[in-house]
Amino acid sequence: MSSAGNSQLNGAPAIHAEQLCRHYLMGGTVIRAVDGVTLEVRAGEFVALLGSSGSGKSSILNLIAGLDRPTSGNVVIHGRNLAQLSREELAKYRLHTVGMVFQSFNLIPSMTLTENVELPMRFAEIERGKRDTLAREALTRVGLQTRMNHRPSELSGGEQQRAALARALINRPQLLLADEPTGNLDSHTGTEIMNMVREFNQQLGMTVVMVTHERALAERYAQRLIFLADGKLVSDEANSAFVTSGGTEQGRR
Amino acid sequence: MKLPDLAELAMRNLRESVLRNSLTTIGISVGVASLVAMLSLGIGLQQLASRRLMKSGLFDTVVVTSRRDLRGFNREQENSGPAPGESRILDEATRLEMERMPNVLEAYPDIRFITELRYEDKPHLTMVAALPSSAQSTDAFDTLQGHFFSSDTAPEAVIQKAFAEELLGKTPKAGLDETNVKELAAPLLGKELTMRYAQREAAPTAPAIAGKQNAAAEEGLAGAAYSVVSRELKLKIVGVADLDPESMRGPTRARVFLPLKLAESLHVMQPTDLREISRAATDQPVYSSVSVRVKNPSQVQTVEDAIKKMGFNTFSILDASRSIQQFFKVLDVFLGIFGSLALAVAFIGIVNTLVMAILERRREIGIMKAIGASDGDVKRLFFAEAGAMGILGGIIGVALGWAIGQVINLGTNVYLKRQSFPPEHFWSVPWWLVAFALVFSFFVSLAAGLYPAGRAARLDPVQALRYE
Numbered sequence: 001m002s003s004a005g006n007s008q009l010n011g012a013p014a015i016h017a018e019q020l021c022r023h024y025l026m027g028g029t030v031i032r033a034v035d036g037v038t039l040e041v042r043a044g045e046f047v048a049l050l051g052s053s054g055s056g057k058s059s060i061l062n063l064i065a066g067l068d069r070p071t072s073g074n075v076v077i078h079g080r081n082l083a084q085l086s087r088e089e090l091a092k093y094r095l096h097t098v099g100m101v102f103q104s105f106n107l108i109p110s111m112t113l114t115e116n117v118e119l120p121m122r123f124a125e126i127e128r129g130k131r132d133t134l135a136r137e138a139l140t141r142v143g144l145q146t147r148m149n150h151r152p153s154e155l156s157g158g159e160q161q162r163a164a165l166a167r168a169l170i171n172r173p174q175l176l177l178a179d180e181p182t183g184n185l186d187s188h189t190g191t192e193i194m195n196m197v198r199e200f201n202q203q204l205g206m207t208v209v210m211v212t213h214e215r216a217l218a219e220r221y222a223q224r225l226i227f228l229a230d231g232k233l234v235s236d237e238a239n240s241a242f243v244t245s246g247g248t249e250q251g252r253r
Numbered sequence: 254m255k256l257p258d259l260a261e262l263a264m265r266n267l268r269e270s271v272l273r274n275s276l277t278t279i280g281i282s283v284g285v286a287s288l289v290a291m292l293s294l295g296i297g298l299q300q301l302a303s304r305r306l307m308k309s310g311l312f313d314t315v316v317v318t319s320r321r322d323l324r325g326f327n328r329e330q331e332n333s334g335p336a337p338g339e340s341r342i343l344d345e346a347t348r349l350e351m352e353r354m355p356n357v358l359e360a361y362p363d364i365r366f367i368t369e370l371r372y373e374d375k376p377h378l379t380m381v382a383a384l385p386s387s388a389q390s391t392d393a394f395d396t397l398q399g400h401f402f403s404s405d406t407a408p409e410a411v412i413q414k415a416f417a418e419e420l421l422g423k424t425p426k427a428g429l430d431e432t433n434v435k436e437l438a439a440p441l442l443g444k445e446l447t448m449r450y451a452q453r454e455a456a457p458t459a460p461a462i463a464g465k466q467n468a469a470a471e472e473g474l475a476g477a478a479y480s481v482v483s484r485e486l487k488l489k490i491v492g493v494a495d496l497d498p499e500s501m502r503g504p505t506r507a508r509v510f511l512p513l514k515l516a517e518s519l520h521v522m523q524p525t526d527l528r529e530i531s532r533a534a535t536d537q538p539v540y541s542s543v544s545v546r547v548k549n550p551s552q553v554q555t556v557e558d559a560i561k562k563m564g565f566n567t568f569s570i571l572d573a574s575r576s577i578q579q580f581f582k583v584l585d586v587f588l589g590i591f592g593s594l595a596l597a598v599a600f601i602g603i604v605n606t607l608v609m610a611i612l613e614r615r616r617e618i619g620i621m622k623a624i625g626a627s628d629g630d631v632k633r634l635f636f637a638e639a640g641a642m643g644i645l646g647g648i649i650g651v652a653l654g655w656a657i658g659q660v661i662n663l664g665t666n667v668y669l670k671r672q673s674f675p676p677e678h679f680w681s682v683p684w685w686l687v688a689f690a691l692v693f694s695f696f697v698s699l700a701a702g703l704y705p706a707g708r709a710a711r712l713d714p715v716q717a718l719r720y721e
Contacts, residue, residue, distance in 0.1 A: 062715050068715050094623065123625045
């Protein structure tokens with residue numbers, strides 16, 4: 001999982017959003033969930049999208065993830081304009097370029113952890129034997145080697161989110177998108193998860209975009225804080241409190 | 254997604270809500286079973302009918318008559334073609350010609366005459382007809398008491414039940430025919446019948462009328478003569494037929510049957526002999542009609558056309574068989590429609606189950622899309638689930654339909670046995686019906702999956718994931 005290793009150094013734009021708009025029609029009124037947002041994220045950056053609920057942060061994340069299409073404007077990821085991709089190409093993009101983590105983990109309840117982690121590889125048509133090895137490797141990496149054949153309902157929230165992380169990274173994406181990843185976790189397990197995310201960001205050079213409404217969490221882990229309100233970008237600043245090395249945050253707590 | 258993965262996921266999903274999916278599958282099975290049951294009944298009945306009719310020898314026979322006899326069954330036939338007087342004579346040469354035609358099994362002359370038969374010195378007048386040895390395979394002789402002619406020339410007779418009653422001086426009761434043929438046959442088998450008949454014998458040319466003799470001799474026709482001699486022949490009764498082998502002939506049906514070659518050798522005076530006097534004076538027989546047996550009923554039409562071209566009138570029961578076939582086609586369609594109704598209900602069941610599954614698995618579909626499943630992957634997954642239910646339901650349904658058929662067949666045969674009828678096999682599940690039912694059930698299920706699968710594929714992942 002180190003193919004994207006050096007991209008942090010060259011700082012090329014991983015995400016470029018230009019005048020991004022996403023409007024919904026709801027009962028005759030237009031909801032401007034995202035309203036003319038322009039932003040750029042360099043490869044290897046750890047960016048937090050902050051704002052209260054309804055500020056449009058999750059909508060932007062969905063647009064970057066290729067789960068949704070903008071009403072107007074462009075999202076360019078590693079030089080590819082998502083607005084111009086077909087549904088099929090968008091699915092391929094989600095499969096290979098993006099890894100997603102959600103607040104509610106979103107593991108498939110009827111499948112064991114191994115099967116959940118294997119699922120993206122099934123869509124990628126990776127052969128069975130290889131799939132199994134990779135899934136076990138990934139689960140071991142997040143410390144779930146003893147839980148591989150358990151179903152999500154048999155696990156704690158932290159364990160579920162770790163499995164979700166393993167699943168998000170299984171196809172070696174360049175982009176990790178996290179939507180309130182600690183929202184359903186207590187602070188201790190939340191920290192555990194966030195440390196893993198940071199590890200992937202720093203050791204694998206993965207670009208991370210995290211949506212959160214917790215400013216403290218964002219300040220502890222993100223290099224950049226982007227504030228949103230009513231679908232508009234309010235501020236975009238480097239995190240002054242950010243410490244590059246992951247070693248000291250235990251003392252800061 | 255690769256096919257094995259697709260199948261694995263589909264089976265896993267089916268197992269997840271096992272009750273609902275089993276019920277849907279049972280619904281399909283019942284649909285397929287009723288379809289199979291209905292169609293196999295239709296096919297079975299049709300096979301039974303054609304088996305019976307085929308055996309009766311009616312459907313593979315073309316009756317050929319000469320136009321000279323004005324005895325065609327078809328007005329149109331008579332009005333077209335050569336005039337009766339100019340048309341061909343049905344003699345031994347033409348009979349051989351017909352026998353040599355492709356697809357013809359045999360062509361035998363129809364020899365029948367009314368004559369007197371004496372039994373224990375009592376005279377009985379009845380129609381006598383000749384039967385070729387091939388006739389013994391027709392179903393009319395299925396229940397024959399005694400045996401068929403030992404050879405084609407043996408001086409033997411097979412008599413019909415009604416005639417047997419007459420010989421024994423019994424009068425048939427009105428109403429249901431309940432005569433016991435065995436009882437009738439016992440005193441008659443091996444007994445002797447004396448047949449008196451008029452034999453035609455070629456005679457030397459009649460004394461000429463003065464002056465015209467030479468001219469007549471040159472033509473070789475006028476002055477031809479034959480004599481009619483009364484003869485007697487002793488016949489041994491070898492068989493008593495329960496059924497009437499000539500039931501379709503109506504008033505001209507015979508009650509006593511002789512071997513064909515024997516009958517031919519008798520040169521019994523025929524009605525046409527009076528008209529065809531010049532030919533009757535020779536030993537060459539002229540036939541009033543010839544029955545042509547064809548290898549397969551489907552070839553009757555071609556053979557009939559060919560014989561018509563030779564200039565004869567023909568008759569076959571093909572037209573009747575056509576309307577019987579049509580009847581069974583209509584019956585099959587109706588049975589198929591009733592069978593399909595159950596399958597239509599099953600179809601709606603599948604649609605319902607899958608639509609419910611989409612509602613239930615909305616989130617799962619959203620997750621799969623978020624982690625990279627394409628529209629096609631989701632669609633194929635739902636298709637695979639529908640197809641799997643279809644295949645499984647089809648297999649169970651065919652087995653069930655077959656079992657239903659067996660039970661009904663068994664039940665009906667018990668009933669038939671009680672009514673002292675022979676058992677019948679009127680239920681047939683041919684392999685093509687099995688294959689058809691399986692394929693049909695599979696494709697009906699896929700069609701039922703069409704809408705739900707499309708709906709699942711179009712599901713907006715953002716919407717699907719929003720619901721907590």
